[in-house]
Amino acid sequence: MSGAAAERPSRLARLFEEGVLPPLVALAIALVVGDVLILIFGQSPGAVYALLLEGTWGNAYGFGQVLYKATSLAFTGLAFALSARAGLFNVGAESQLAVGGFAAAVLGLALPAGTPGLLAVPLCIAAAAVGGGAAGAIPGVLRARFGASEVIVTIMLNFVLLALLNYVVASHLHVPETLHTPEINAGAVPRLADLTAAFRGSAANLILLLALAVAGALWWYLFRTRRGYELRAVGLQPEAAEYGGVDVGAVWVRAMVLSGAVAGLGGLNYVLGYKHYYEEGFAAGSGFLGIAVALVGRNHPVGILLAALLFATLSQGGLAVNALVPKQMVEVLQAVVIFAVATAVPEVRRVLRSAVRATVRPAATPAPAATPASTTPSSTAGRA
Amino acid sequence: MIVLAFLAQTLRIVIPYLLAAAGGVMSERVGIVALTLEGMMLSGAFSAALGSYYAGSPWLGLALGALGGLVIGLLLALATVRYKADQVVAGIALNLLVVGVTRFFLRYAFDSSSNSPRVPGFGGEGAGGTGVGATLLASLANPLVWIGLAVLPAVAWLLYRTPFGLRARAVGEKPEAARSLGVPVARVRVLGVALGGALAGLGGAYLALDQHQFTDGMTAGRGFIALAAVIFGRWDPARVALACVLFAAAETFQIQLQGAQLIPSQFVEMIPYVLTIVALAGVVGRAAPPAALGKTE
Numbered sequence: 066m067s068g069a070a071a072e073r074p075s076r077l078a079r080l081f082e083e084g085v086l087p088p089l090v091a092l093a094i095a096l097v098v099g100d101v102l103i104l105i106f107g108q109s110p111g112a113v114y115a116l117l118l119e120g121t122w123g124n125a126y127g128f129g130q131v132l133y134k135a136t137s138l139a140f141t142g143l144a145f146a147l148s149a150r151a152g153l154f155n156v157g158a159e160s161q162l163a164v165g166g167f168a169a170a171v172l173g174l175a176l177p178a179g180t181p182g183l184l185a186v187p188l189c190i191a192a193a194a195v196g197g198g199a200a201g202a203i204p205g206v207l208r209a210r211f212g213a214s215e216v217i218v219t220i221m222l223n224f225v226l227l228a229l230l231n232y233v234v235a236s237h238l239h240v241p242e243t244l245h246t247p248e249i250n251a252g253a254v255p256r257l258a259d260l261t262a263a264f265r266g267s268a269a270n271l272i273l274l275l276a277l278a279v280a281g282a283l284w285w286y287l288f289r290t291r292r293g294y295e296l297r298a299v300g301l302q303p304e305a306a307e308y309g310g311v312d313v314g315a316v317w318v319r320a321m322v323l324s325g326a327v328a329g330l331g332g333l334n335y336v337l338g339y340k341h342y343y344e345e346g347f348a349a350g351s352g353f354l355g356i357a358v359a360l361v362g363r364n365h366p367v368g369i370l371l372a373a374l375l376f377a378t379l380s381q382g383g384l385a386v387n388a389l390v391p392k393q394m395v396e397v398l399q400a401v402v403i404f405a406v407a408t409a410v411p412e413v414r415r416v417l418r419s420a421v422r423a424t425v426r427p428a429a430t431p432a433p434a435a436t437p438a439s440t441t442p443s444s445t446a447g448r449a
Numbered sequence: 450m451i452v453l454a455f456l457a458q459t460l461r462i463v464i465p466y467l468l469a470a471a472g473g474v475m476s477e478r479v480g481i482v483a484l485t486l487e488g489m490m491l492s493g494a495f496s497a498a499l500g501s502y503y504a505g506s507p508w509l510g511l512a513l514g515a516l517g518g519l520v521i522g523l524l525l526a527l528a529t530v531r532y533k534a535d536q537v538v539a540g541i542a543l544n545l546l547v548v549g550v551t552r553f554f555l556r557y558a559f560d561s562s563s564n565s566p567r568v569p570g571f572g573g574e575g576a577g578g579t580g581v582g583a584t585l586l587a588s589l590a591n592p593l594v595w596i597g598l599a600v601l602p603a604v605a606w607l608l609y610r611t612p613f614g615l616r617a618r619a620v621g622e623k624p625e626a627a628r629s630l631g632v633p634v635a636r637v638r639v640l641g642v643a644l645g646g647a648l649a650g651l652g653g654a655y656l657a658l659d660q661h662q663f664t665d666g667m668t669a670g671r672g673f674i675a676l677a678a679v680i681f682g683r684w685d686p687a688r689v690a691l692a693c694v695l696f697a698a699a700e701t702f703q704i705q706l707q708g709a710q711l712i713p714s715q716f717v718e719m720i721p722y723v724l725t726i727v728a729l730a731g732v733v734g735r736a737a738p739p740a741a742l743g744k745t746e
Contacts, residue, residue, distance in 0.1 A: 102553060154537050213729035214738070216537050217680060220484070220673060221722035232715035356541055391556040396549030403542035407534040408527075 082414055083363050088375070090413050091361060091405040095398045102397060106390045113386050120385020121378045127385065129257055129267025133334065134377035135370075136269070137162070137348070139276040140331030141355025142373055143283055144197075144324045146364040148215075150287060151320035152300035157204060157219030158328035159352025160226035161197040166332020167230055168196030170343035171238075173249025173336070185251035189337055190275065190330065197329015198322045200226060205321025209314035215321065223352070234345055245344035254337050270338030279327060280366040287366075296320055328352070354380075357403040376402075450581065455701055457585040461659070463697035464597035465490065468652030469675035470682070470689050471600040472518070472645035477684055478608060479641030480621040480741040484540035485525050486649045487672025488547035493518040493650025495551040498663035499558065501568040507658050510568065511593065511651070514658075518650015519643055521547060526639040533745045552665055563665050570658040593655040600648060601693075605686035617641050621739035649675070677725040684739060696721045 100110045121127045141158040148155035155161075169189040176185050203222060207213040238246045254271045258264040287293040298306040299316045307313045335347045358376055362368030376399060383395035469490055473483035496517025501510030521543055528539040552562065559565045571591040588594050608614035619627035620637045628634050649672065656671070657663045674696055682689030703717035 106557065156537070156541070207726070207730050211730045213726070213731075214743075216482070216484070216743075217676075218726055218729060221677060221725050224670065224673065224722045225719045225726075228715040228718045232713050235715075236713065353541060353545060356538065357545075360538060391553050391562070393549055393552035393556065393562075397546065397553055398549075400542050400546035400549055404528065404534075404539065404546060407538045407542060408532045411534070412532055 087406050087410045088361050090410050091402045094405040095401045098401045099398050102394050103390055108389045113389050116386050117382035121381045125263035126267050129264040129269040130381045131377045132269040134380050135373040136273045136276045136334045137331050137351045138358045138373040138376050141328055141351050142358030142369040144328035145356050145359040148320055148324040149364050150300045151296045154216045155324045156216055157222050158355045160223040161200040161325040161328035162331040162348045164200045165193035165197035165329020166336040167343045168192040170246050170336045173252040176251040178250040180251035189252035193329045193333050194326040198326035201321040201325015205318040209317045245342045248341045252337055253341050268339040272334045272338040280370055284366040360406050454581045457581050459697050459701045460588050462700050463693050464594050465652040465655045466675050466693040467597045469649040470678045470693050471604045472648035473676055473679035474604055475641050476645035478621045479617050479638045481642045482536045482743045483676055485543045486675050488544040489518040489521045489646045489649035490653035490668040490672045492521045492547045493653030494657040495663050497654035498565045498568050498657040507569050507571050510658055511654050514654025515647040515650045519647040522643045522646020526642040530635050530638050536743050565663040567661050570661045601686045601690040621741055624741050674721045677721040681725050681728050
């Protein structure tokens, strides 16, 4: 949202179209689907939604769980957005997050007990970023060097990396009778419950602050640095960027490495903040939901933080309503939100635009062509 | 005897791959990325279990299985062809949707969060010997096995020997050129994806009817292995069939040697995915996808 040169009304209109409309339309569609599912189960939608809110934002424990889940989703959402801004789809956050968490756990195990947190935590953070970044480098290089589809490579790599981690943990590192490593010696970060008793029992922890910092850093990188500008230029028009002197292949590799690194940091939420060990399958699902978060958040760091809260609320809310309707209802709703943002929102926008053109200002300046919404950065037009 | 056991087990494993991969070929050759094979299979498996359970007949299960996959294919076509949504995003959303919907209705229909009750399958209850011969006989009595064996040759015939196939390939390679010759691009794409969905749905139906129940997430990544076979087989039905057989044989090898611990099972699991990445990187000959694959019209 850095349209310095853009005039005020059009900027507001763009904010509405890009930032407010998609989640509203998607939520409206999801609510209708949710009503149908709830009615099928013979319950009252009002009661179920009230329970959903009560179990998430209505008490400190529920809210703590929302914050915990939102933290993981913020990392995977930011990771996907970073790749999408470069015109690539990193569908590998699922495994990159696991690799990052694993790297942090291994380092935390290797450090001697009693290593001061001021040393151990940054080292573990670095390990997670390096681990995730290395996993992201593979599809980046294969795309830049050989033109291999990064979508397919990241999907296939998910299976390869998770199987590899499974092998290493199961045959070398696990605590007998479990699928997790021993607890780390150093690097654990405090939970919110350690600071405020109200959060007792919830998994929310200070990795939350790291997520906020990464969101801020990503905004700075994308919209205030030359490399970020190059990255967005490549995402919009690779050929034009190349003609303008940008090394497109290098930007692709850089974007995938950074994207993998951000996803890798997501593993810290569980490993440093919650359980203090790496466990098989701890990340299941947050990688793919990150795509949803980035989509609803319009690939913008602020939007992604809000969207992460929304999806985390749905996930936690499912547990809260499970007594009335199956918690799987929220999985359906989450998928409906993605599907609606990808499908219905561009259509609604087209309809709105033609309606505005037809009625309000017949001779208005031509609206920009409606583009597929998913990867269109919202803030390029006004940039000097 | 060992060889026969190996063949019998490979046959059981390869059938859903062949069916789903045939669906993947149809979908990708008309230009729609087949990331949703997994969801189509899962939907097919659940629908087949429902049909077989309530009608007491595996034949209705088979039909509903195809329908369950077809519906997902139509949704994908609606999103990507009609509303021009991004194919990758819509495909992933549909996979998540099917996981949620099947879990929700598993609770609704069978009040379980893990599996359906036992449903009738093909081959009858009486044939239930445990030896290799019994397994093989049960497979041969299963119509889905024969459909699976015939499906990729049929797709090859459809693509290379019929007017529809010519149009489908044109739409997948050069949609603008196809349109200028009067080919209804959107309709051909919808047909290709819908047929692909039905085939993948049959693959899921095979799983549910073969195991006589639906279990949560029972496709367990098979849709992605089928996608790997499509890519590793370079979008050509004959090569794709070979890739399916190769992947199934590797899996059988691992199951048969489970006691021996020669290679950790995780490394055998990786084979299809690693081969696909290697193929995409062009180490042994370049795998070039249909030119218009993934592009929104």
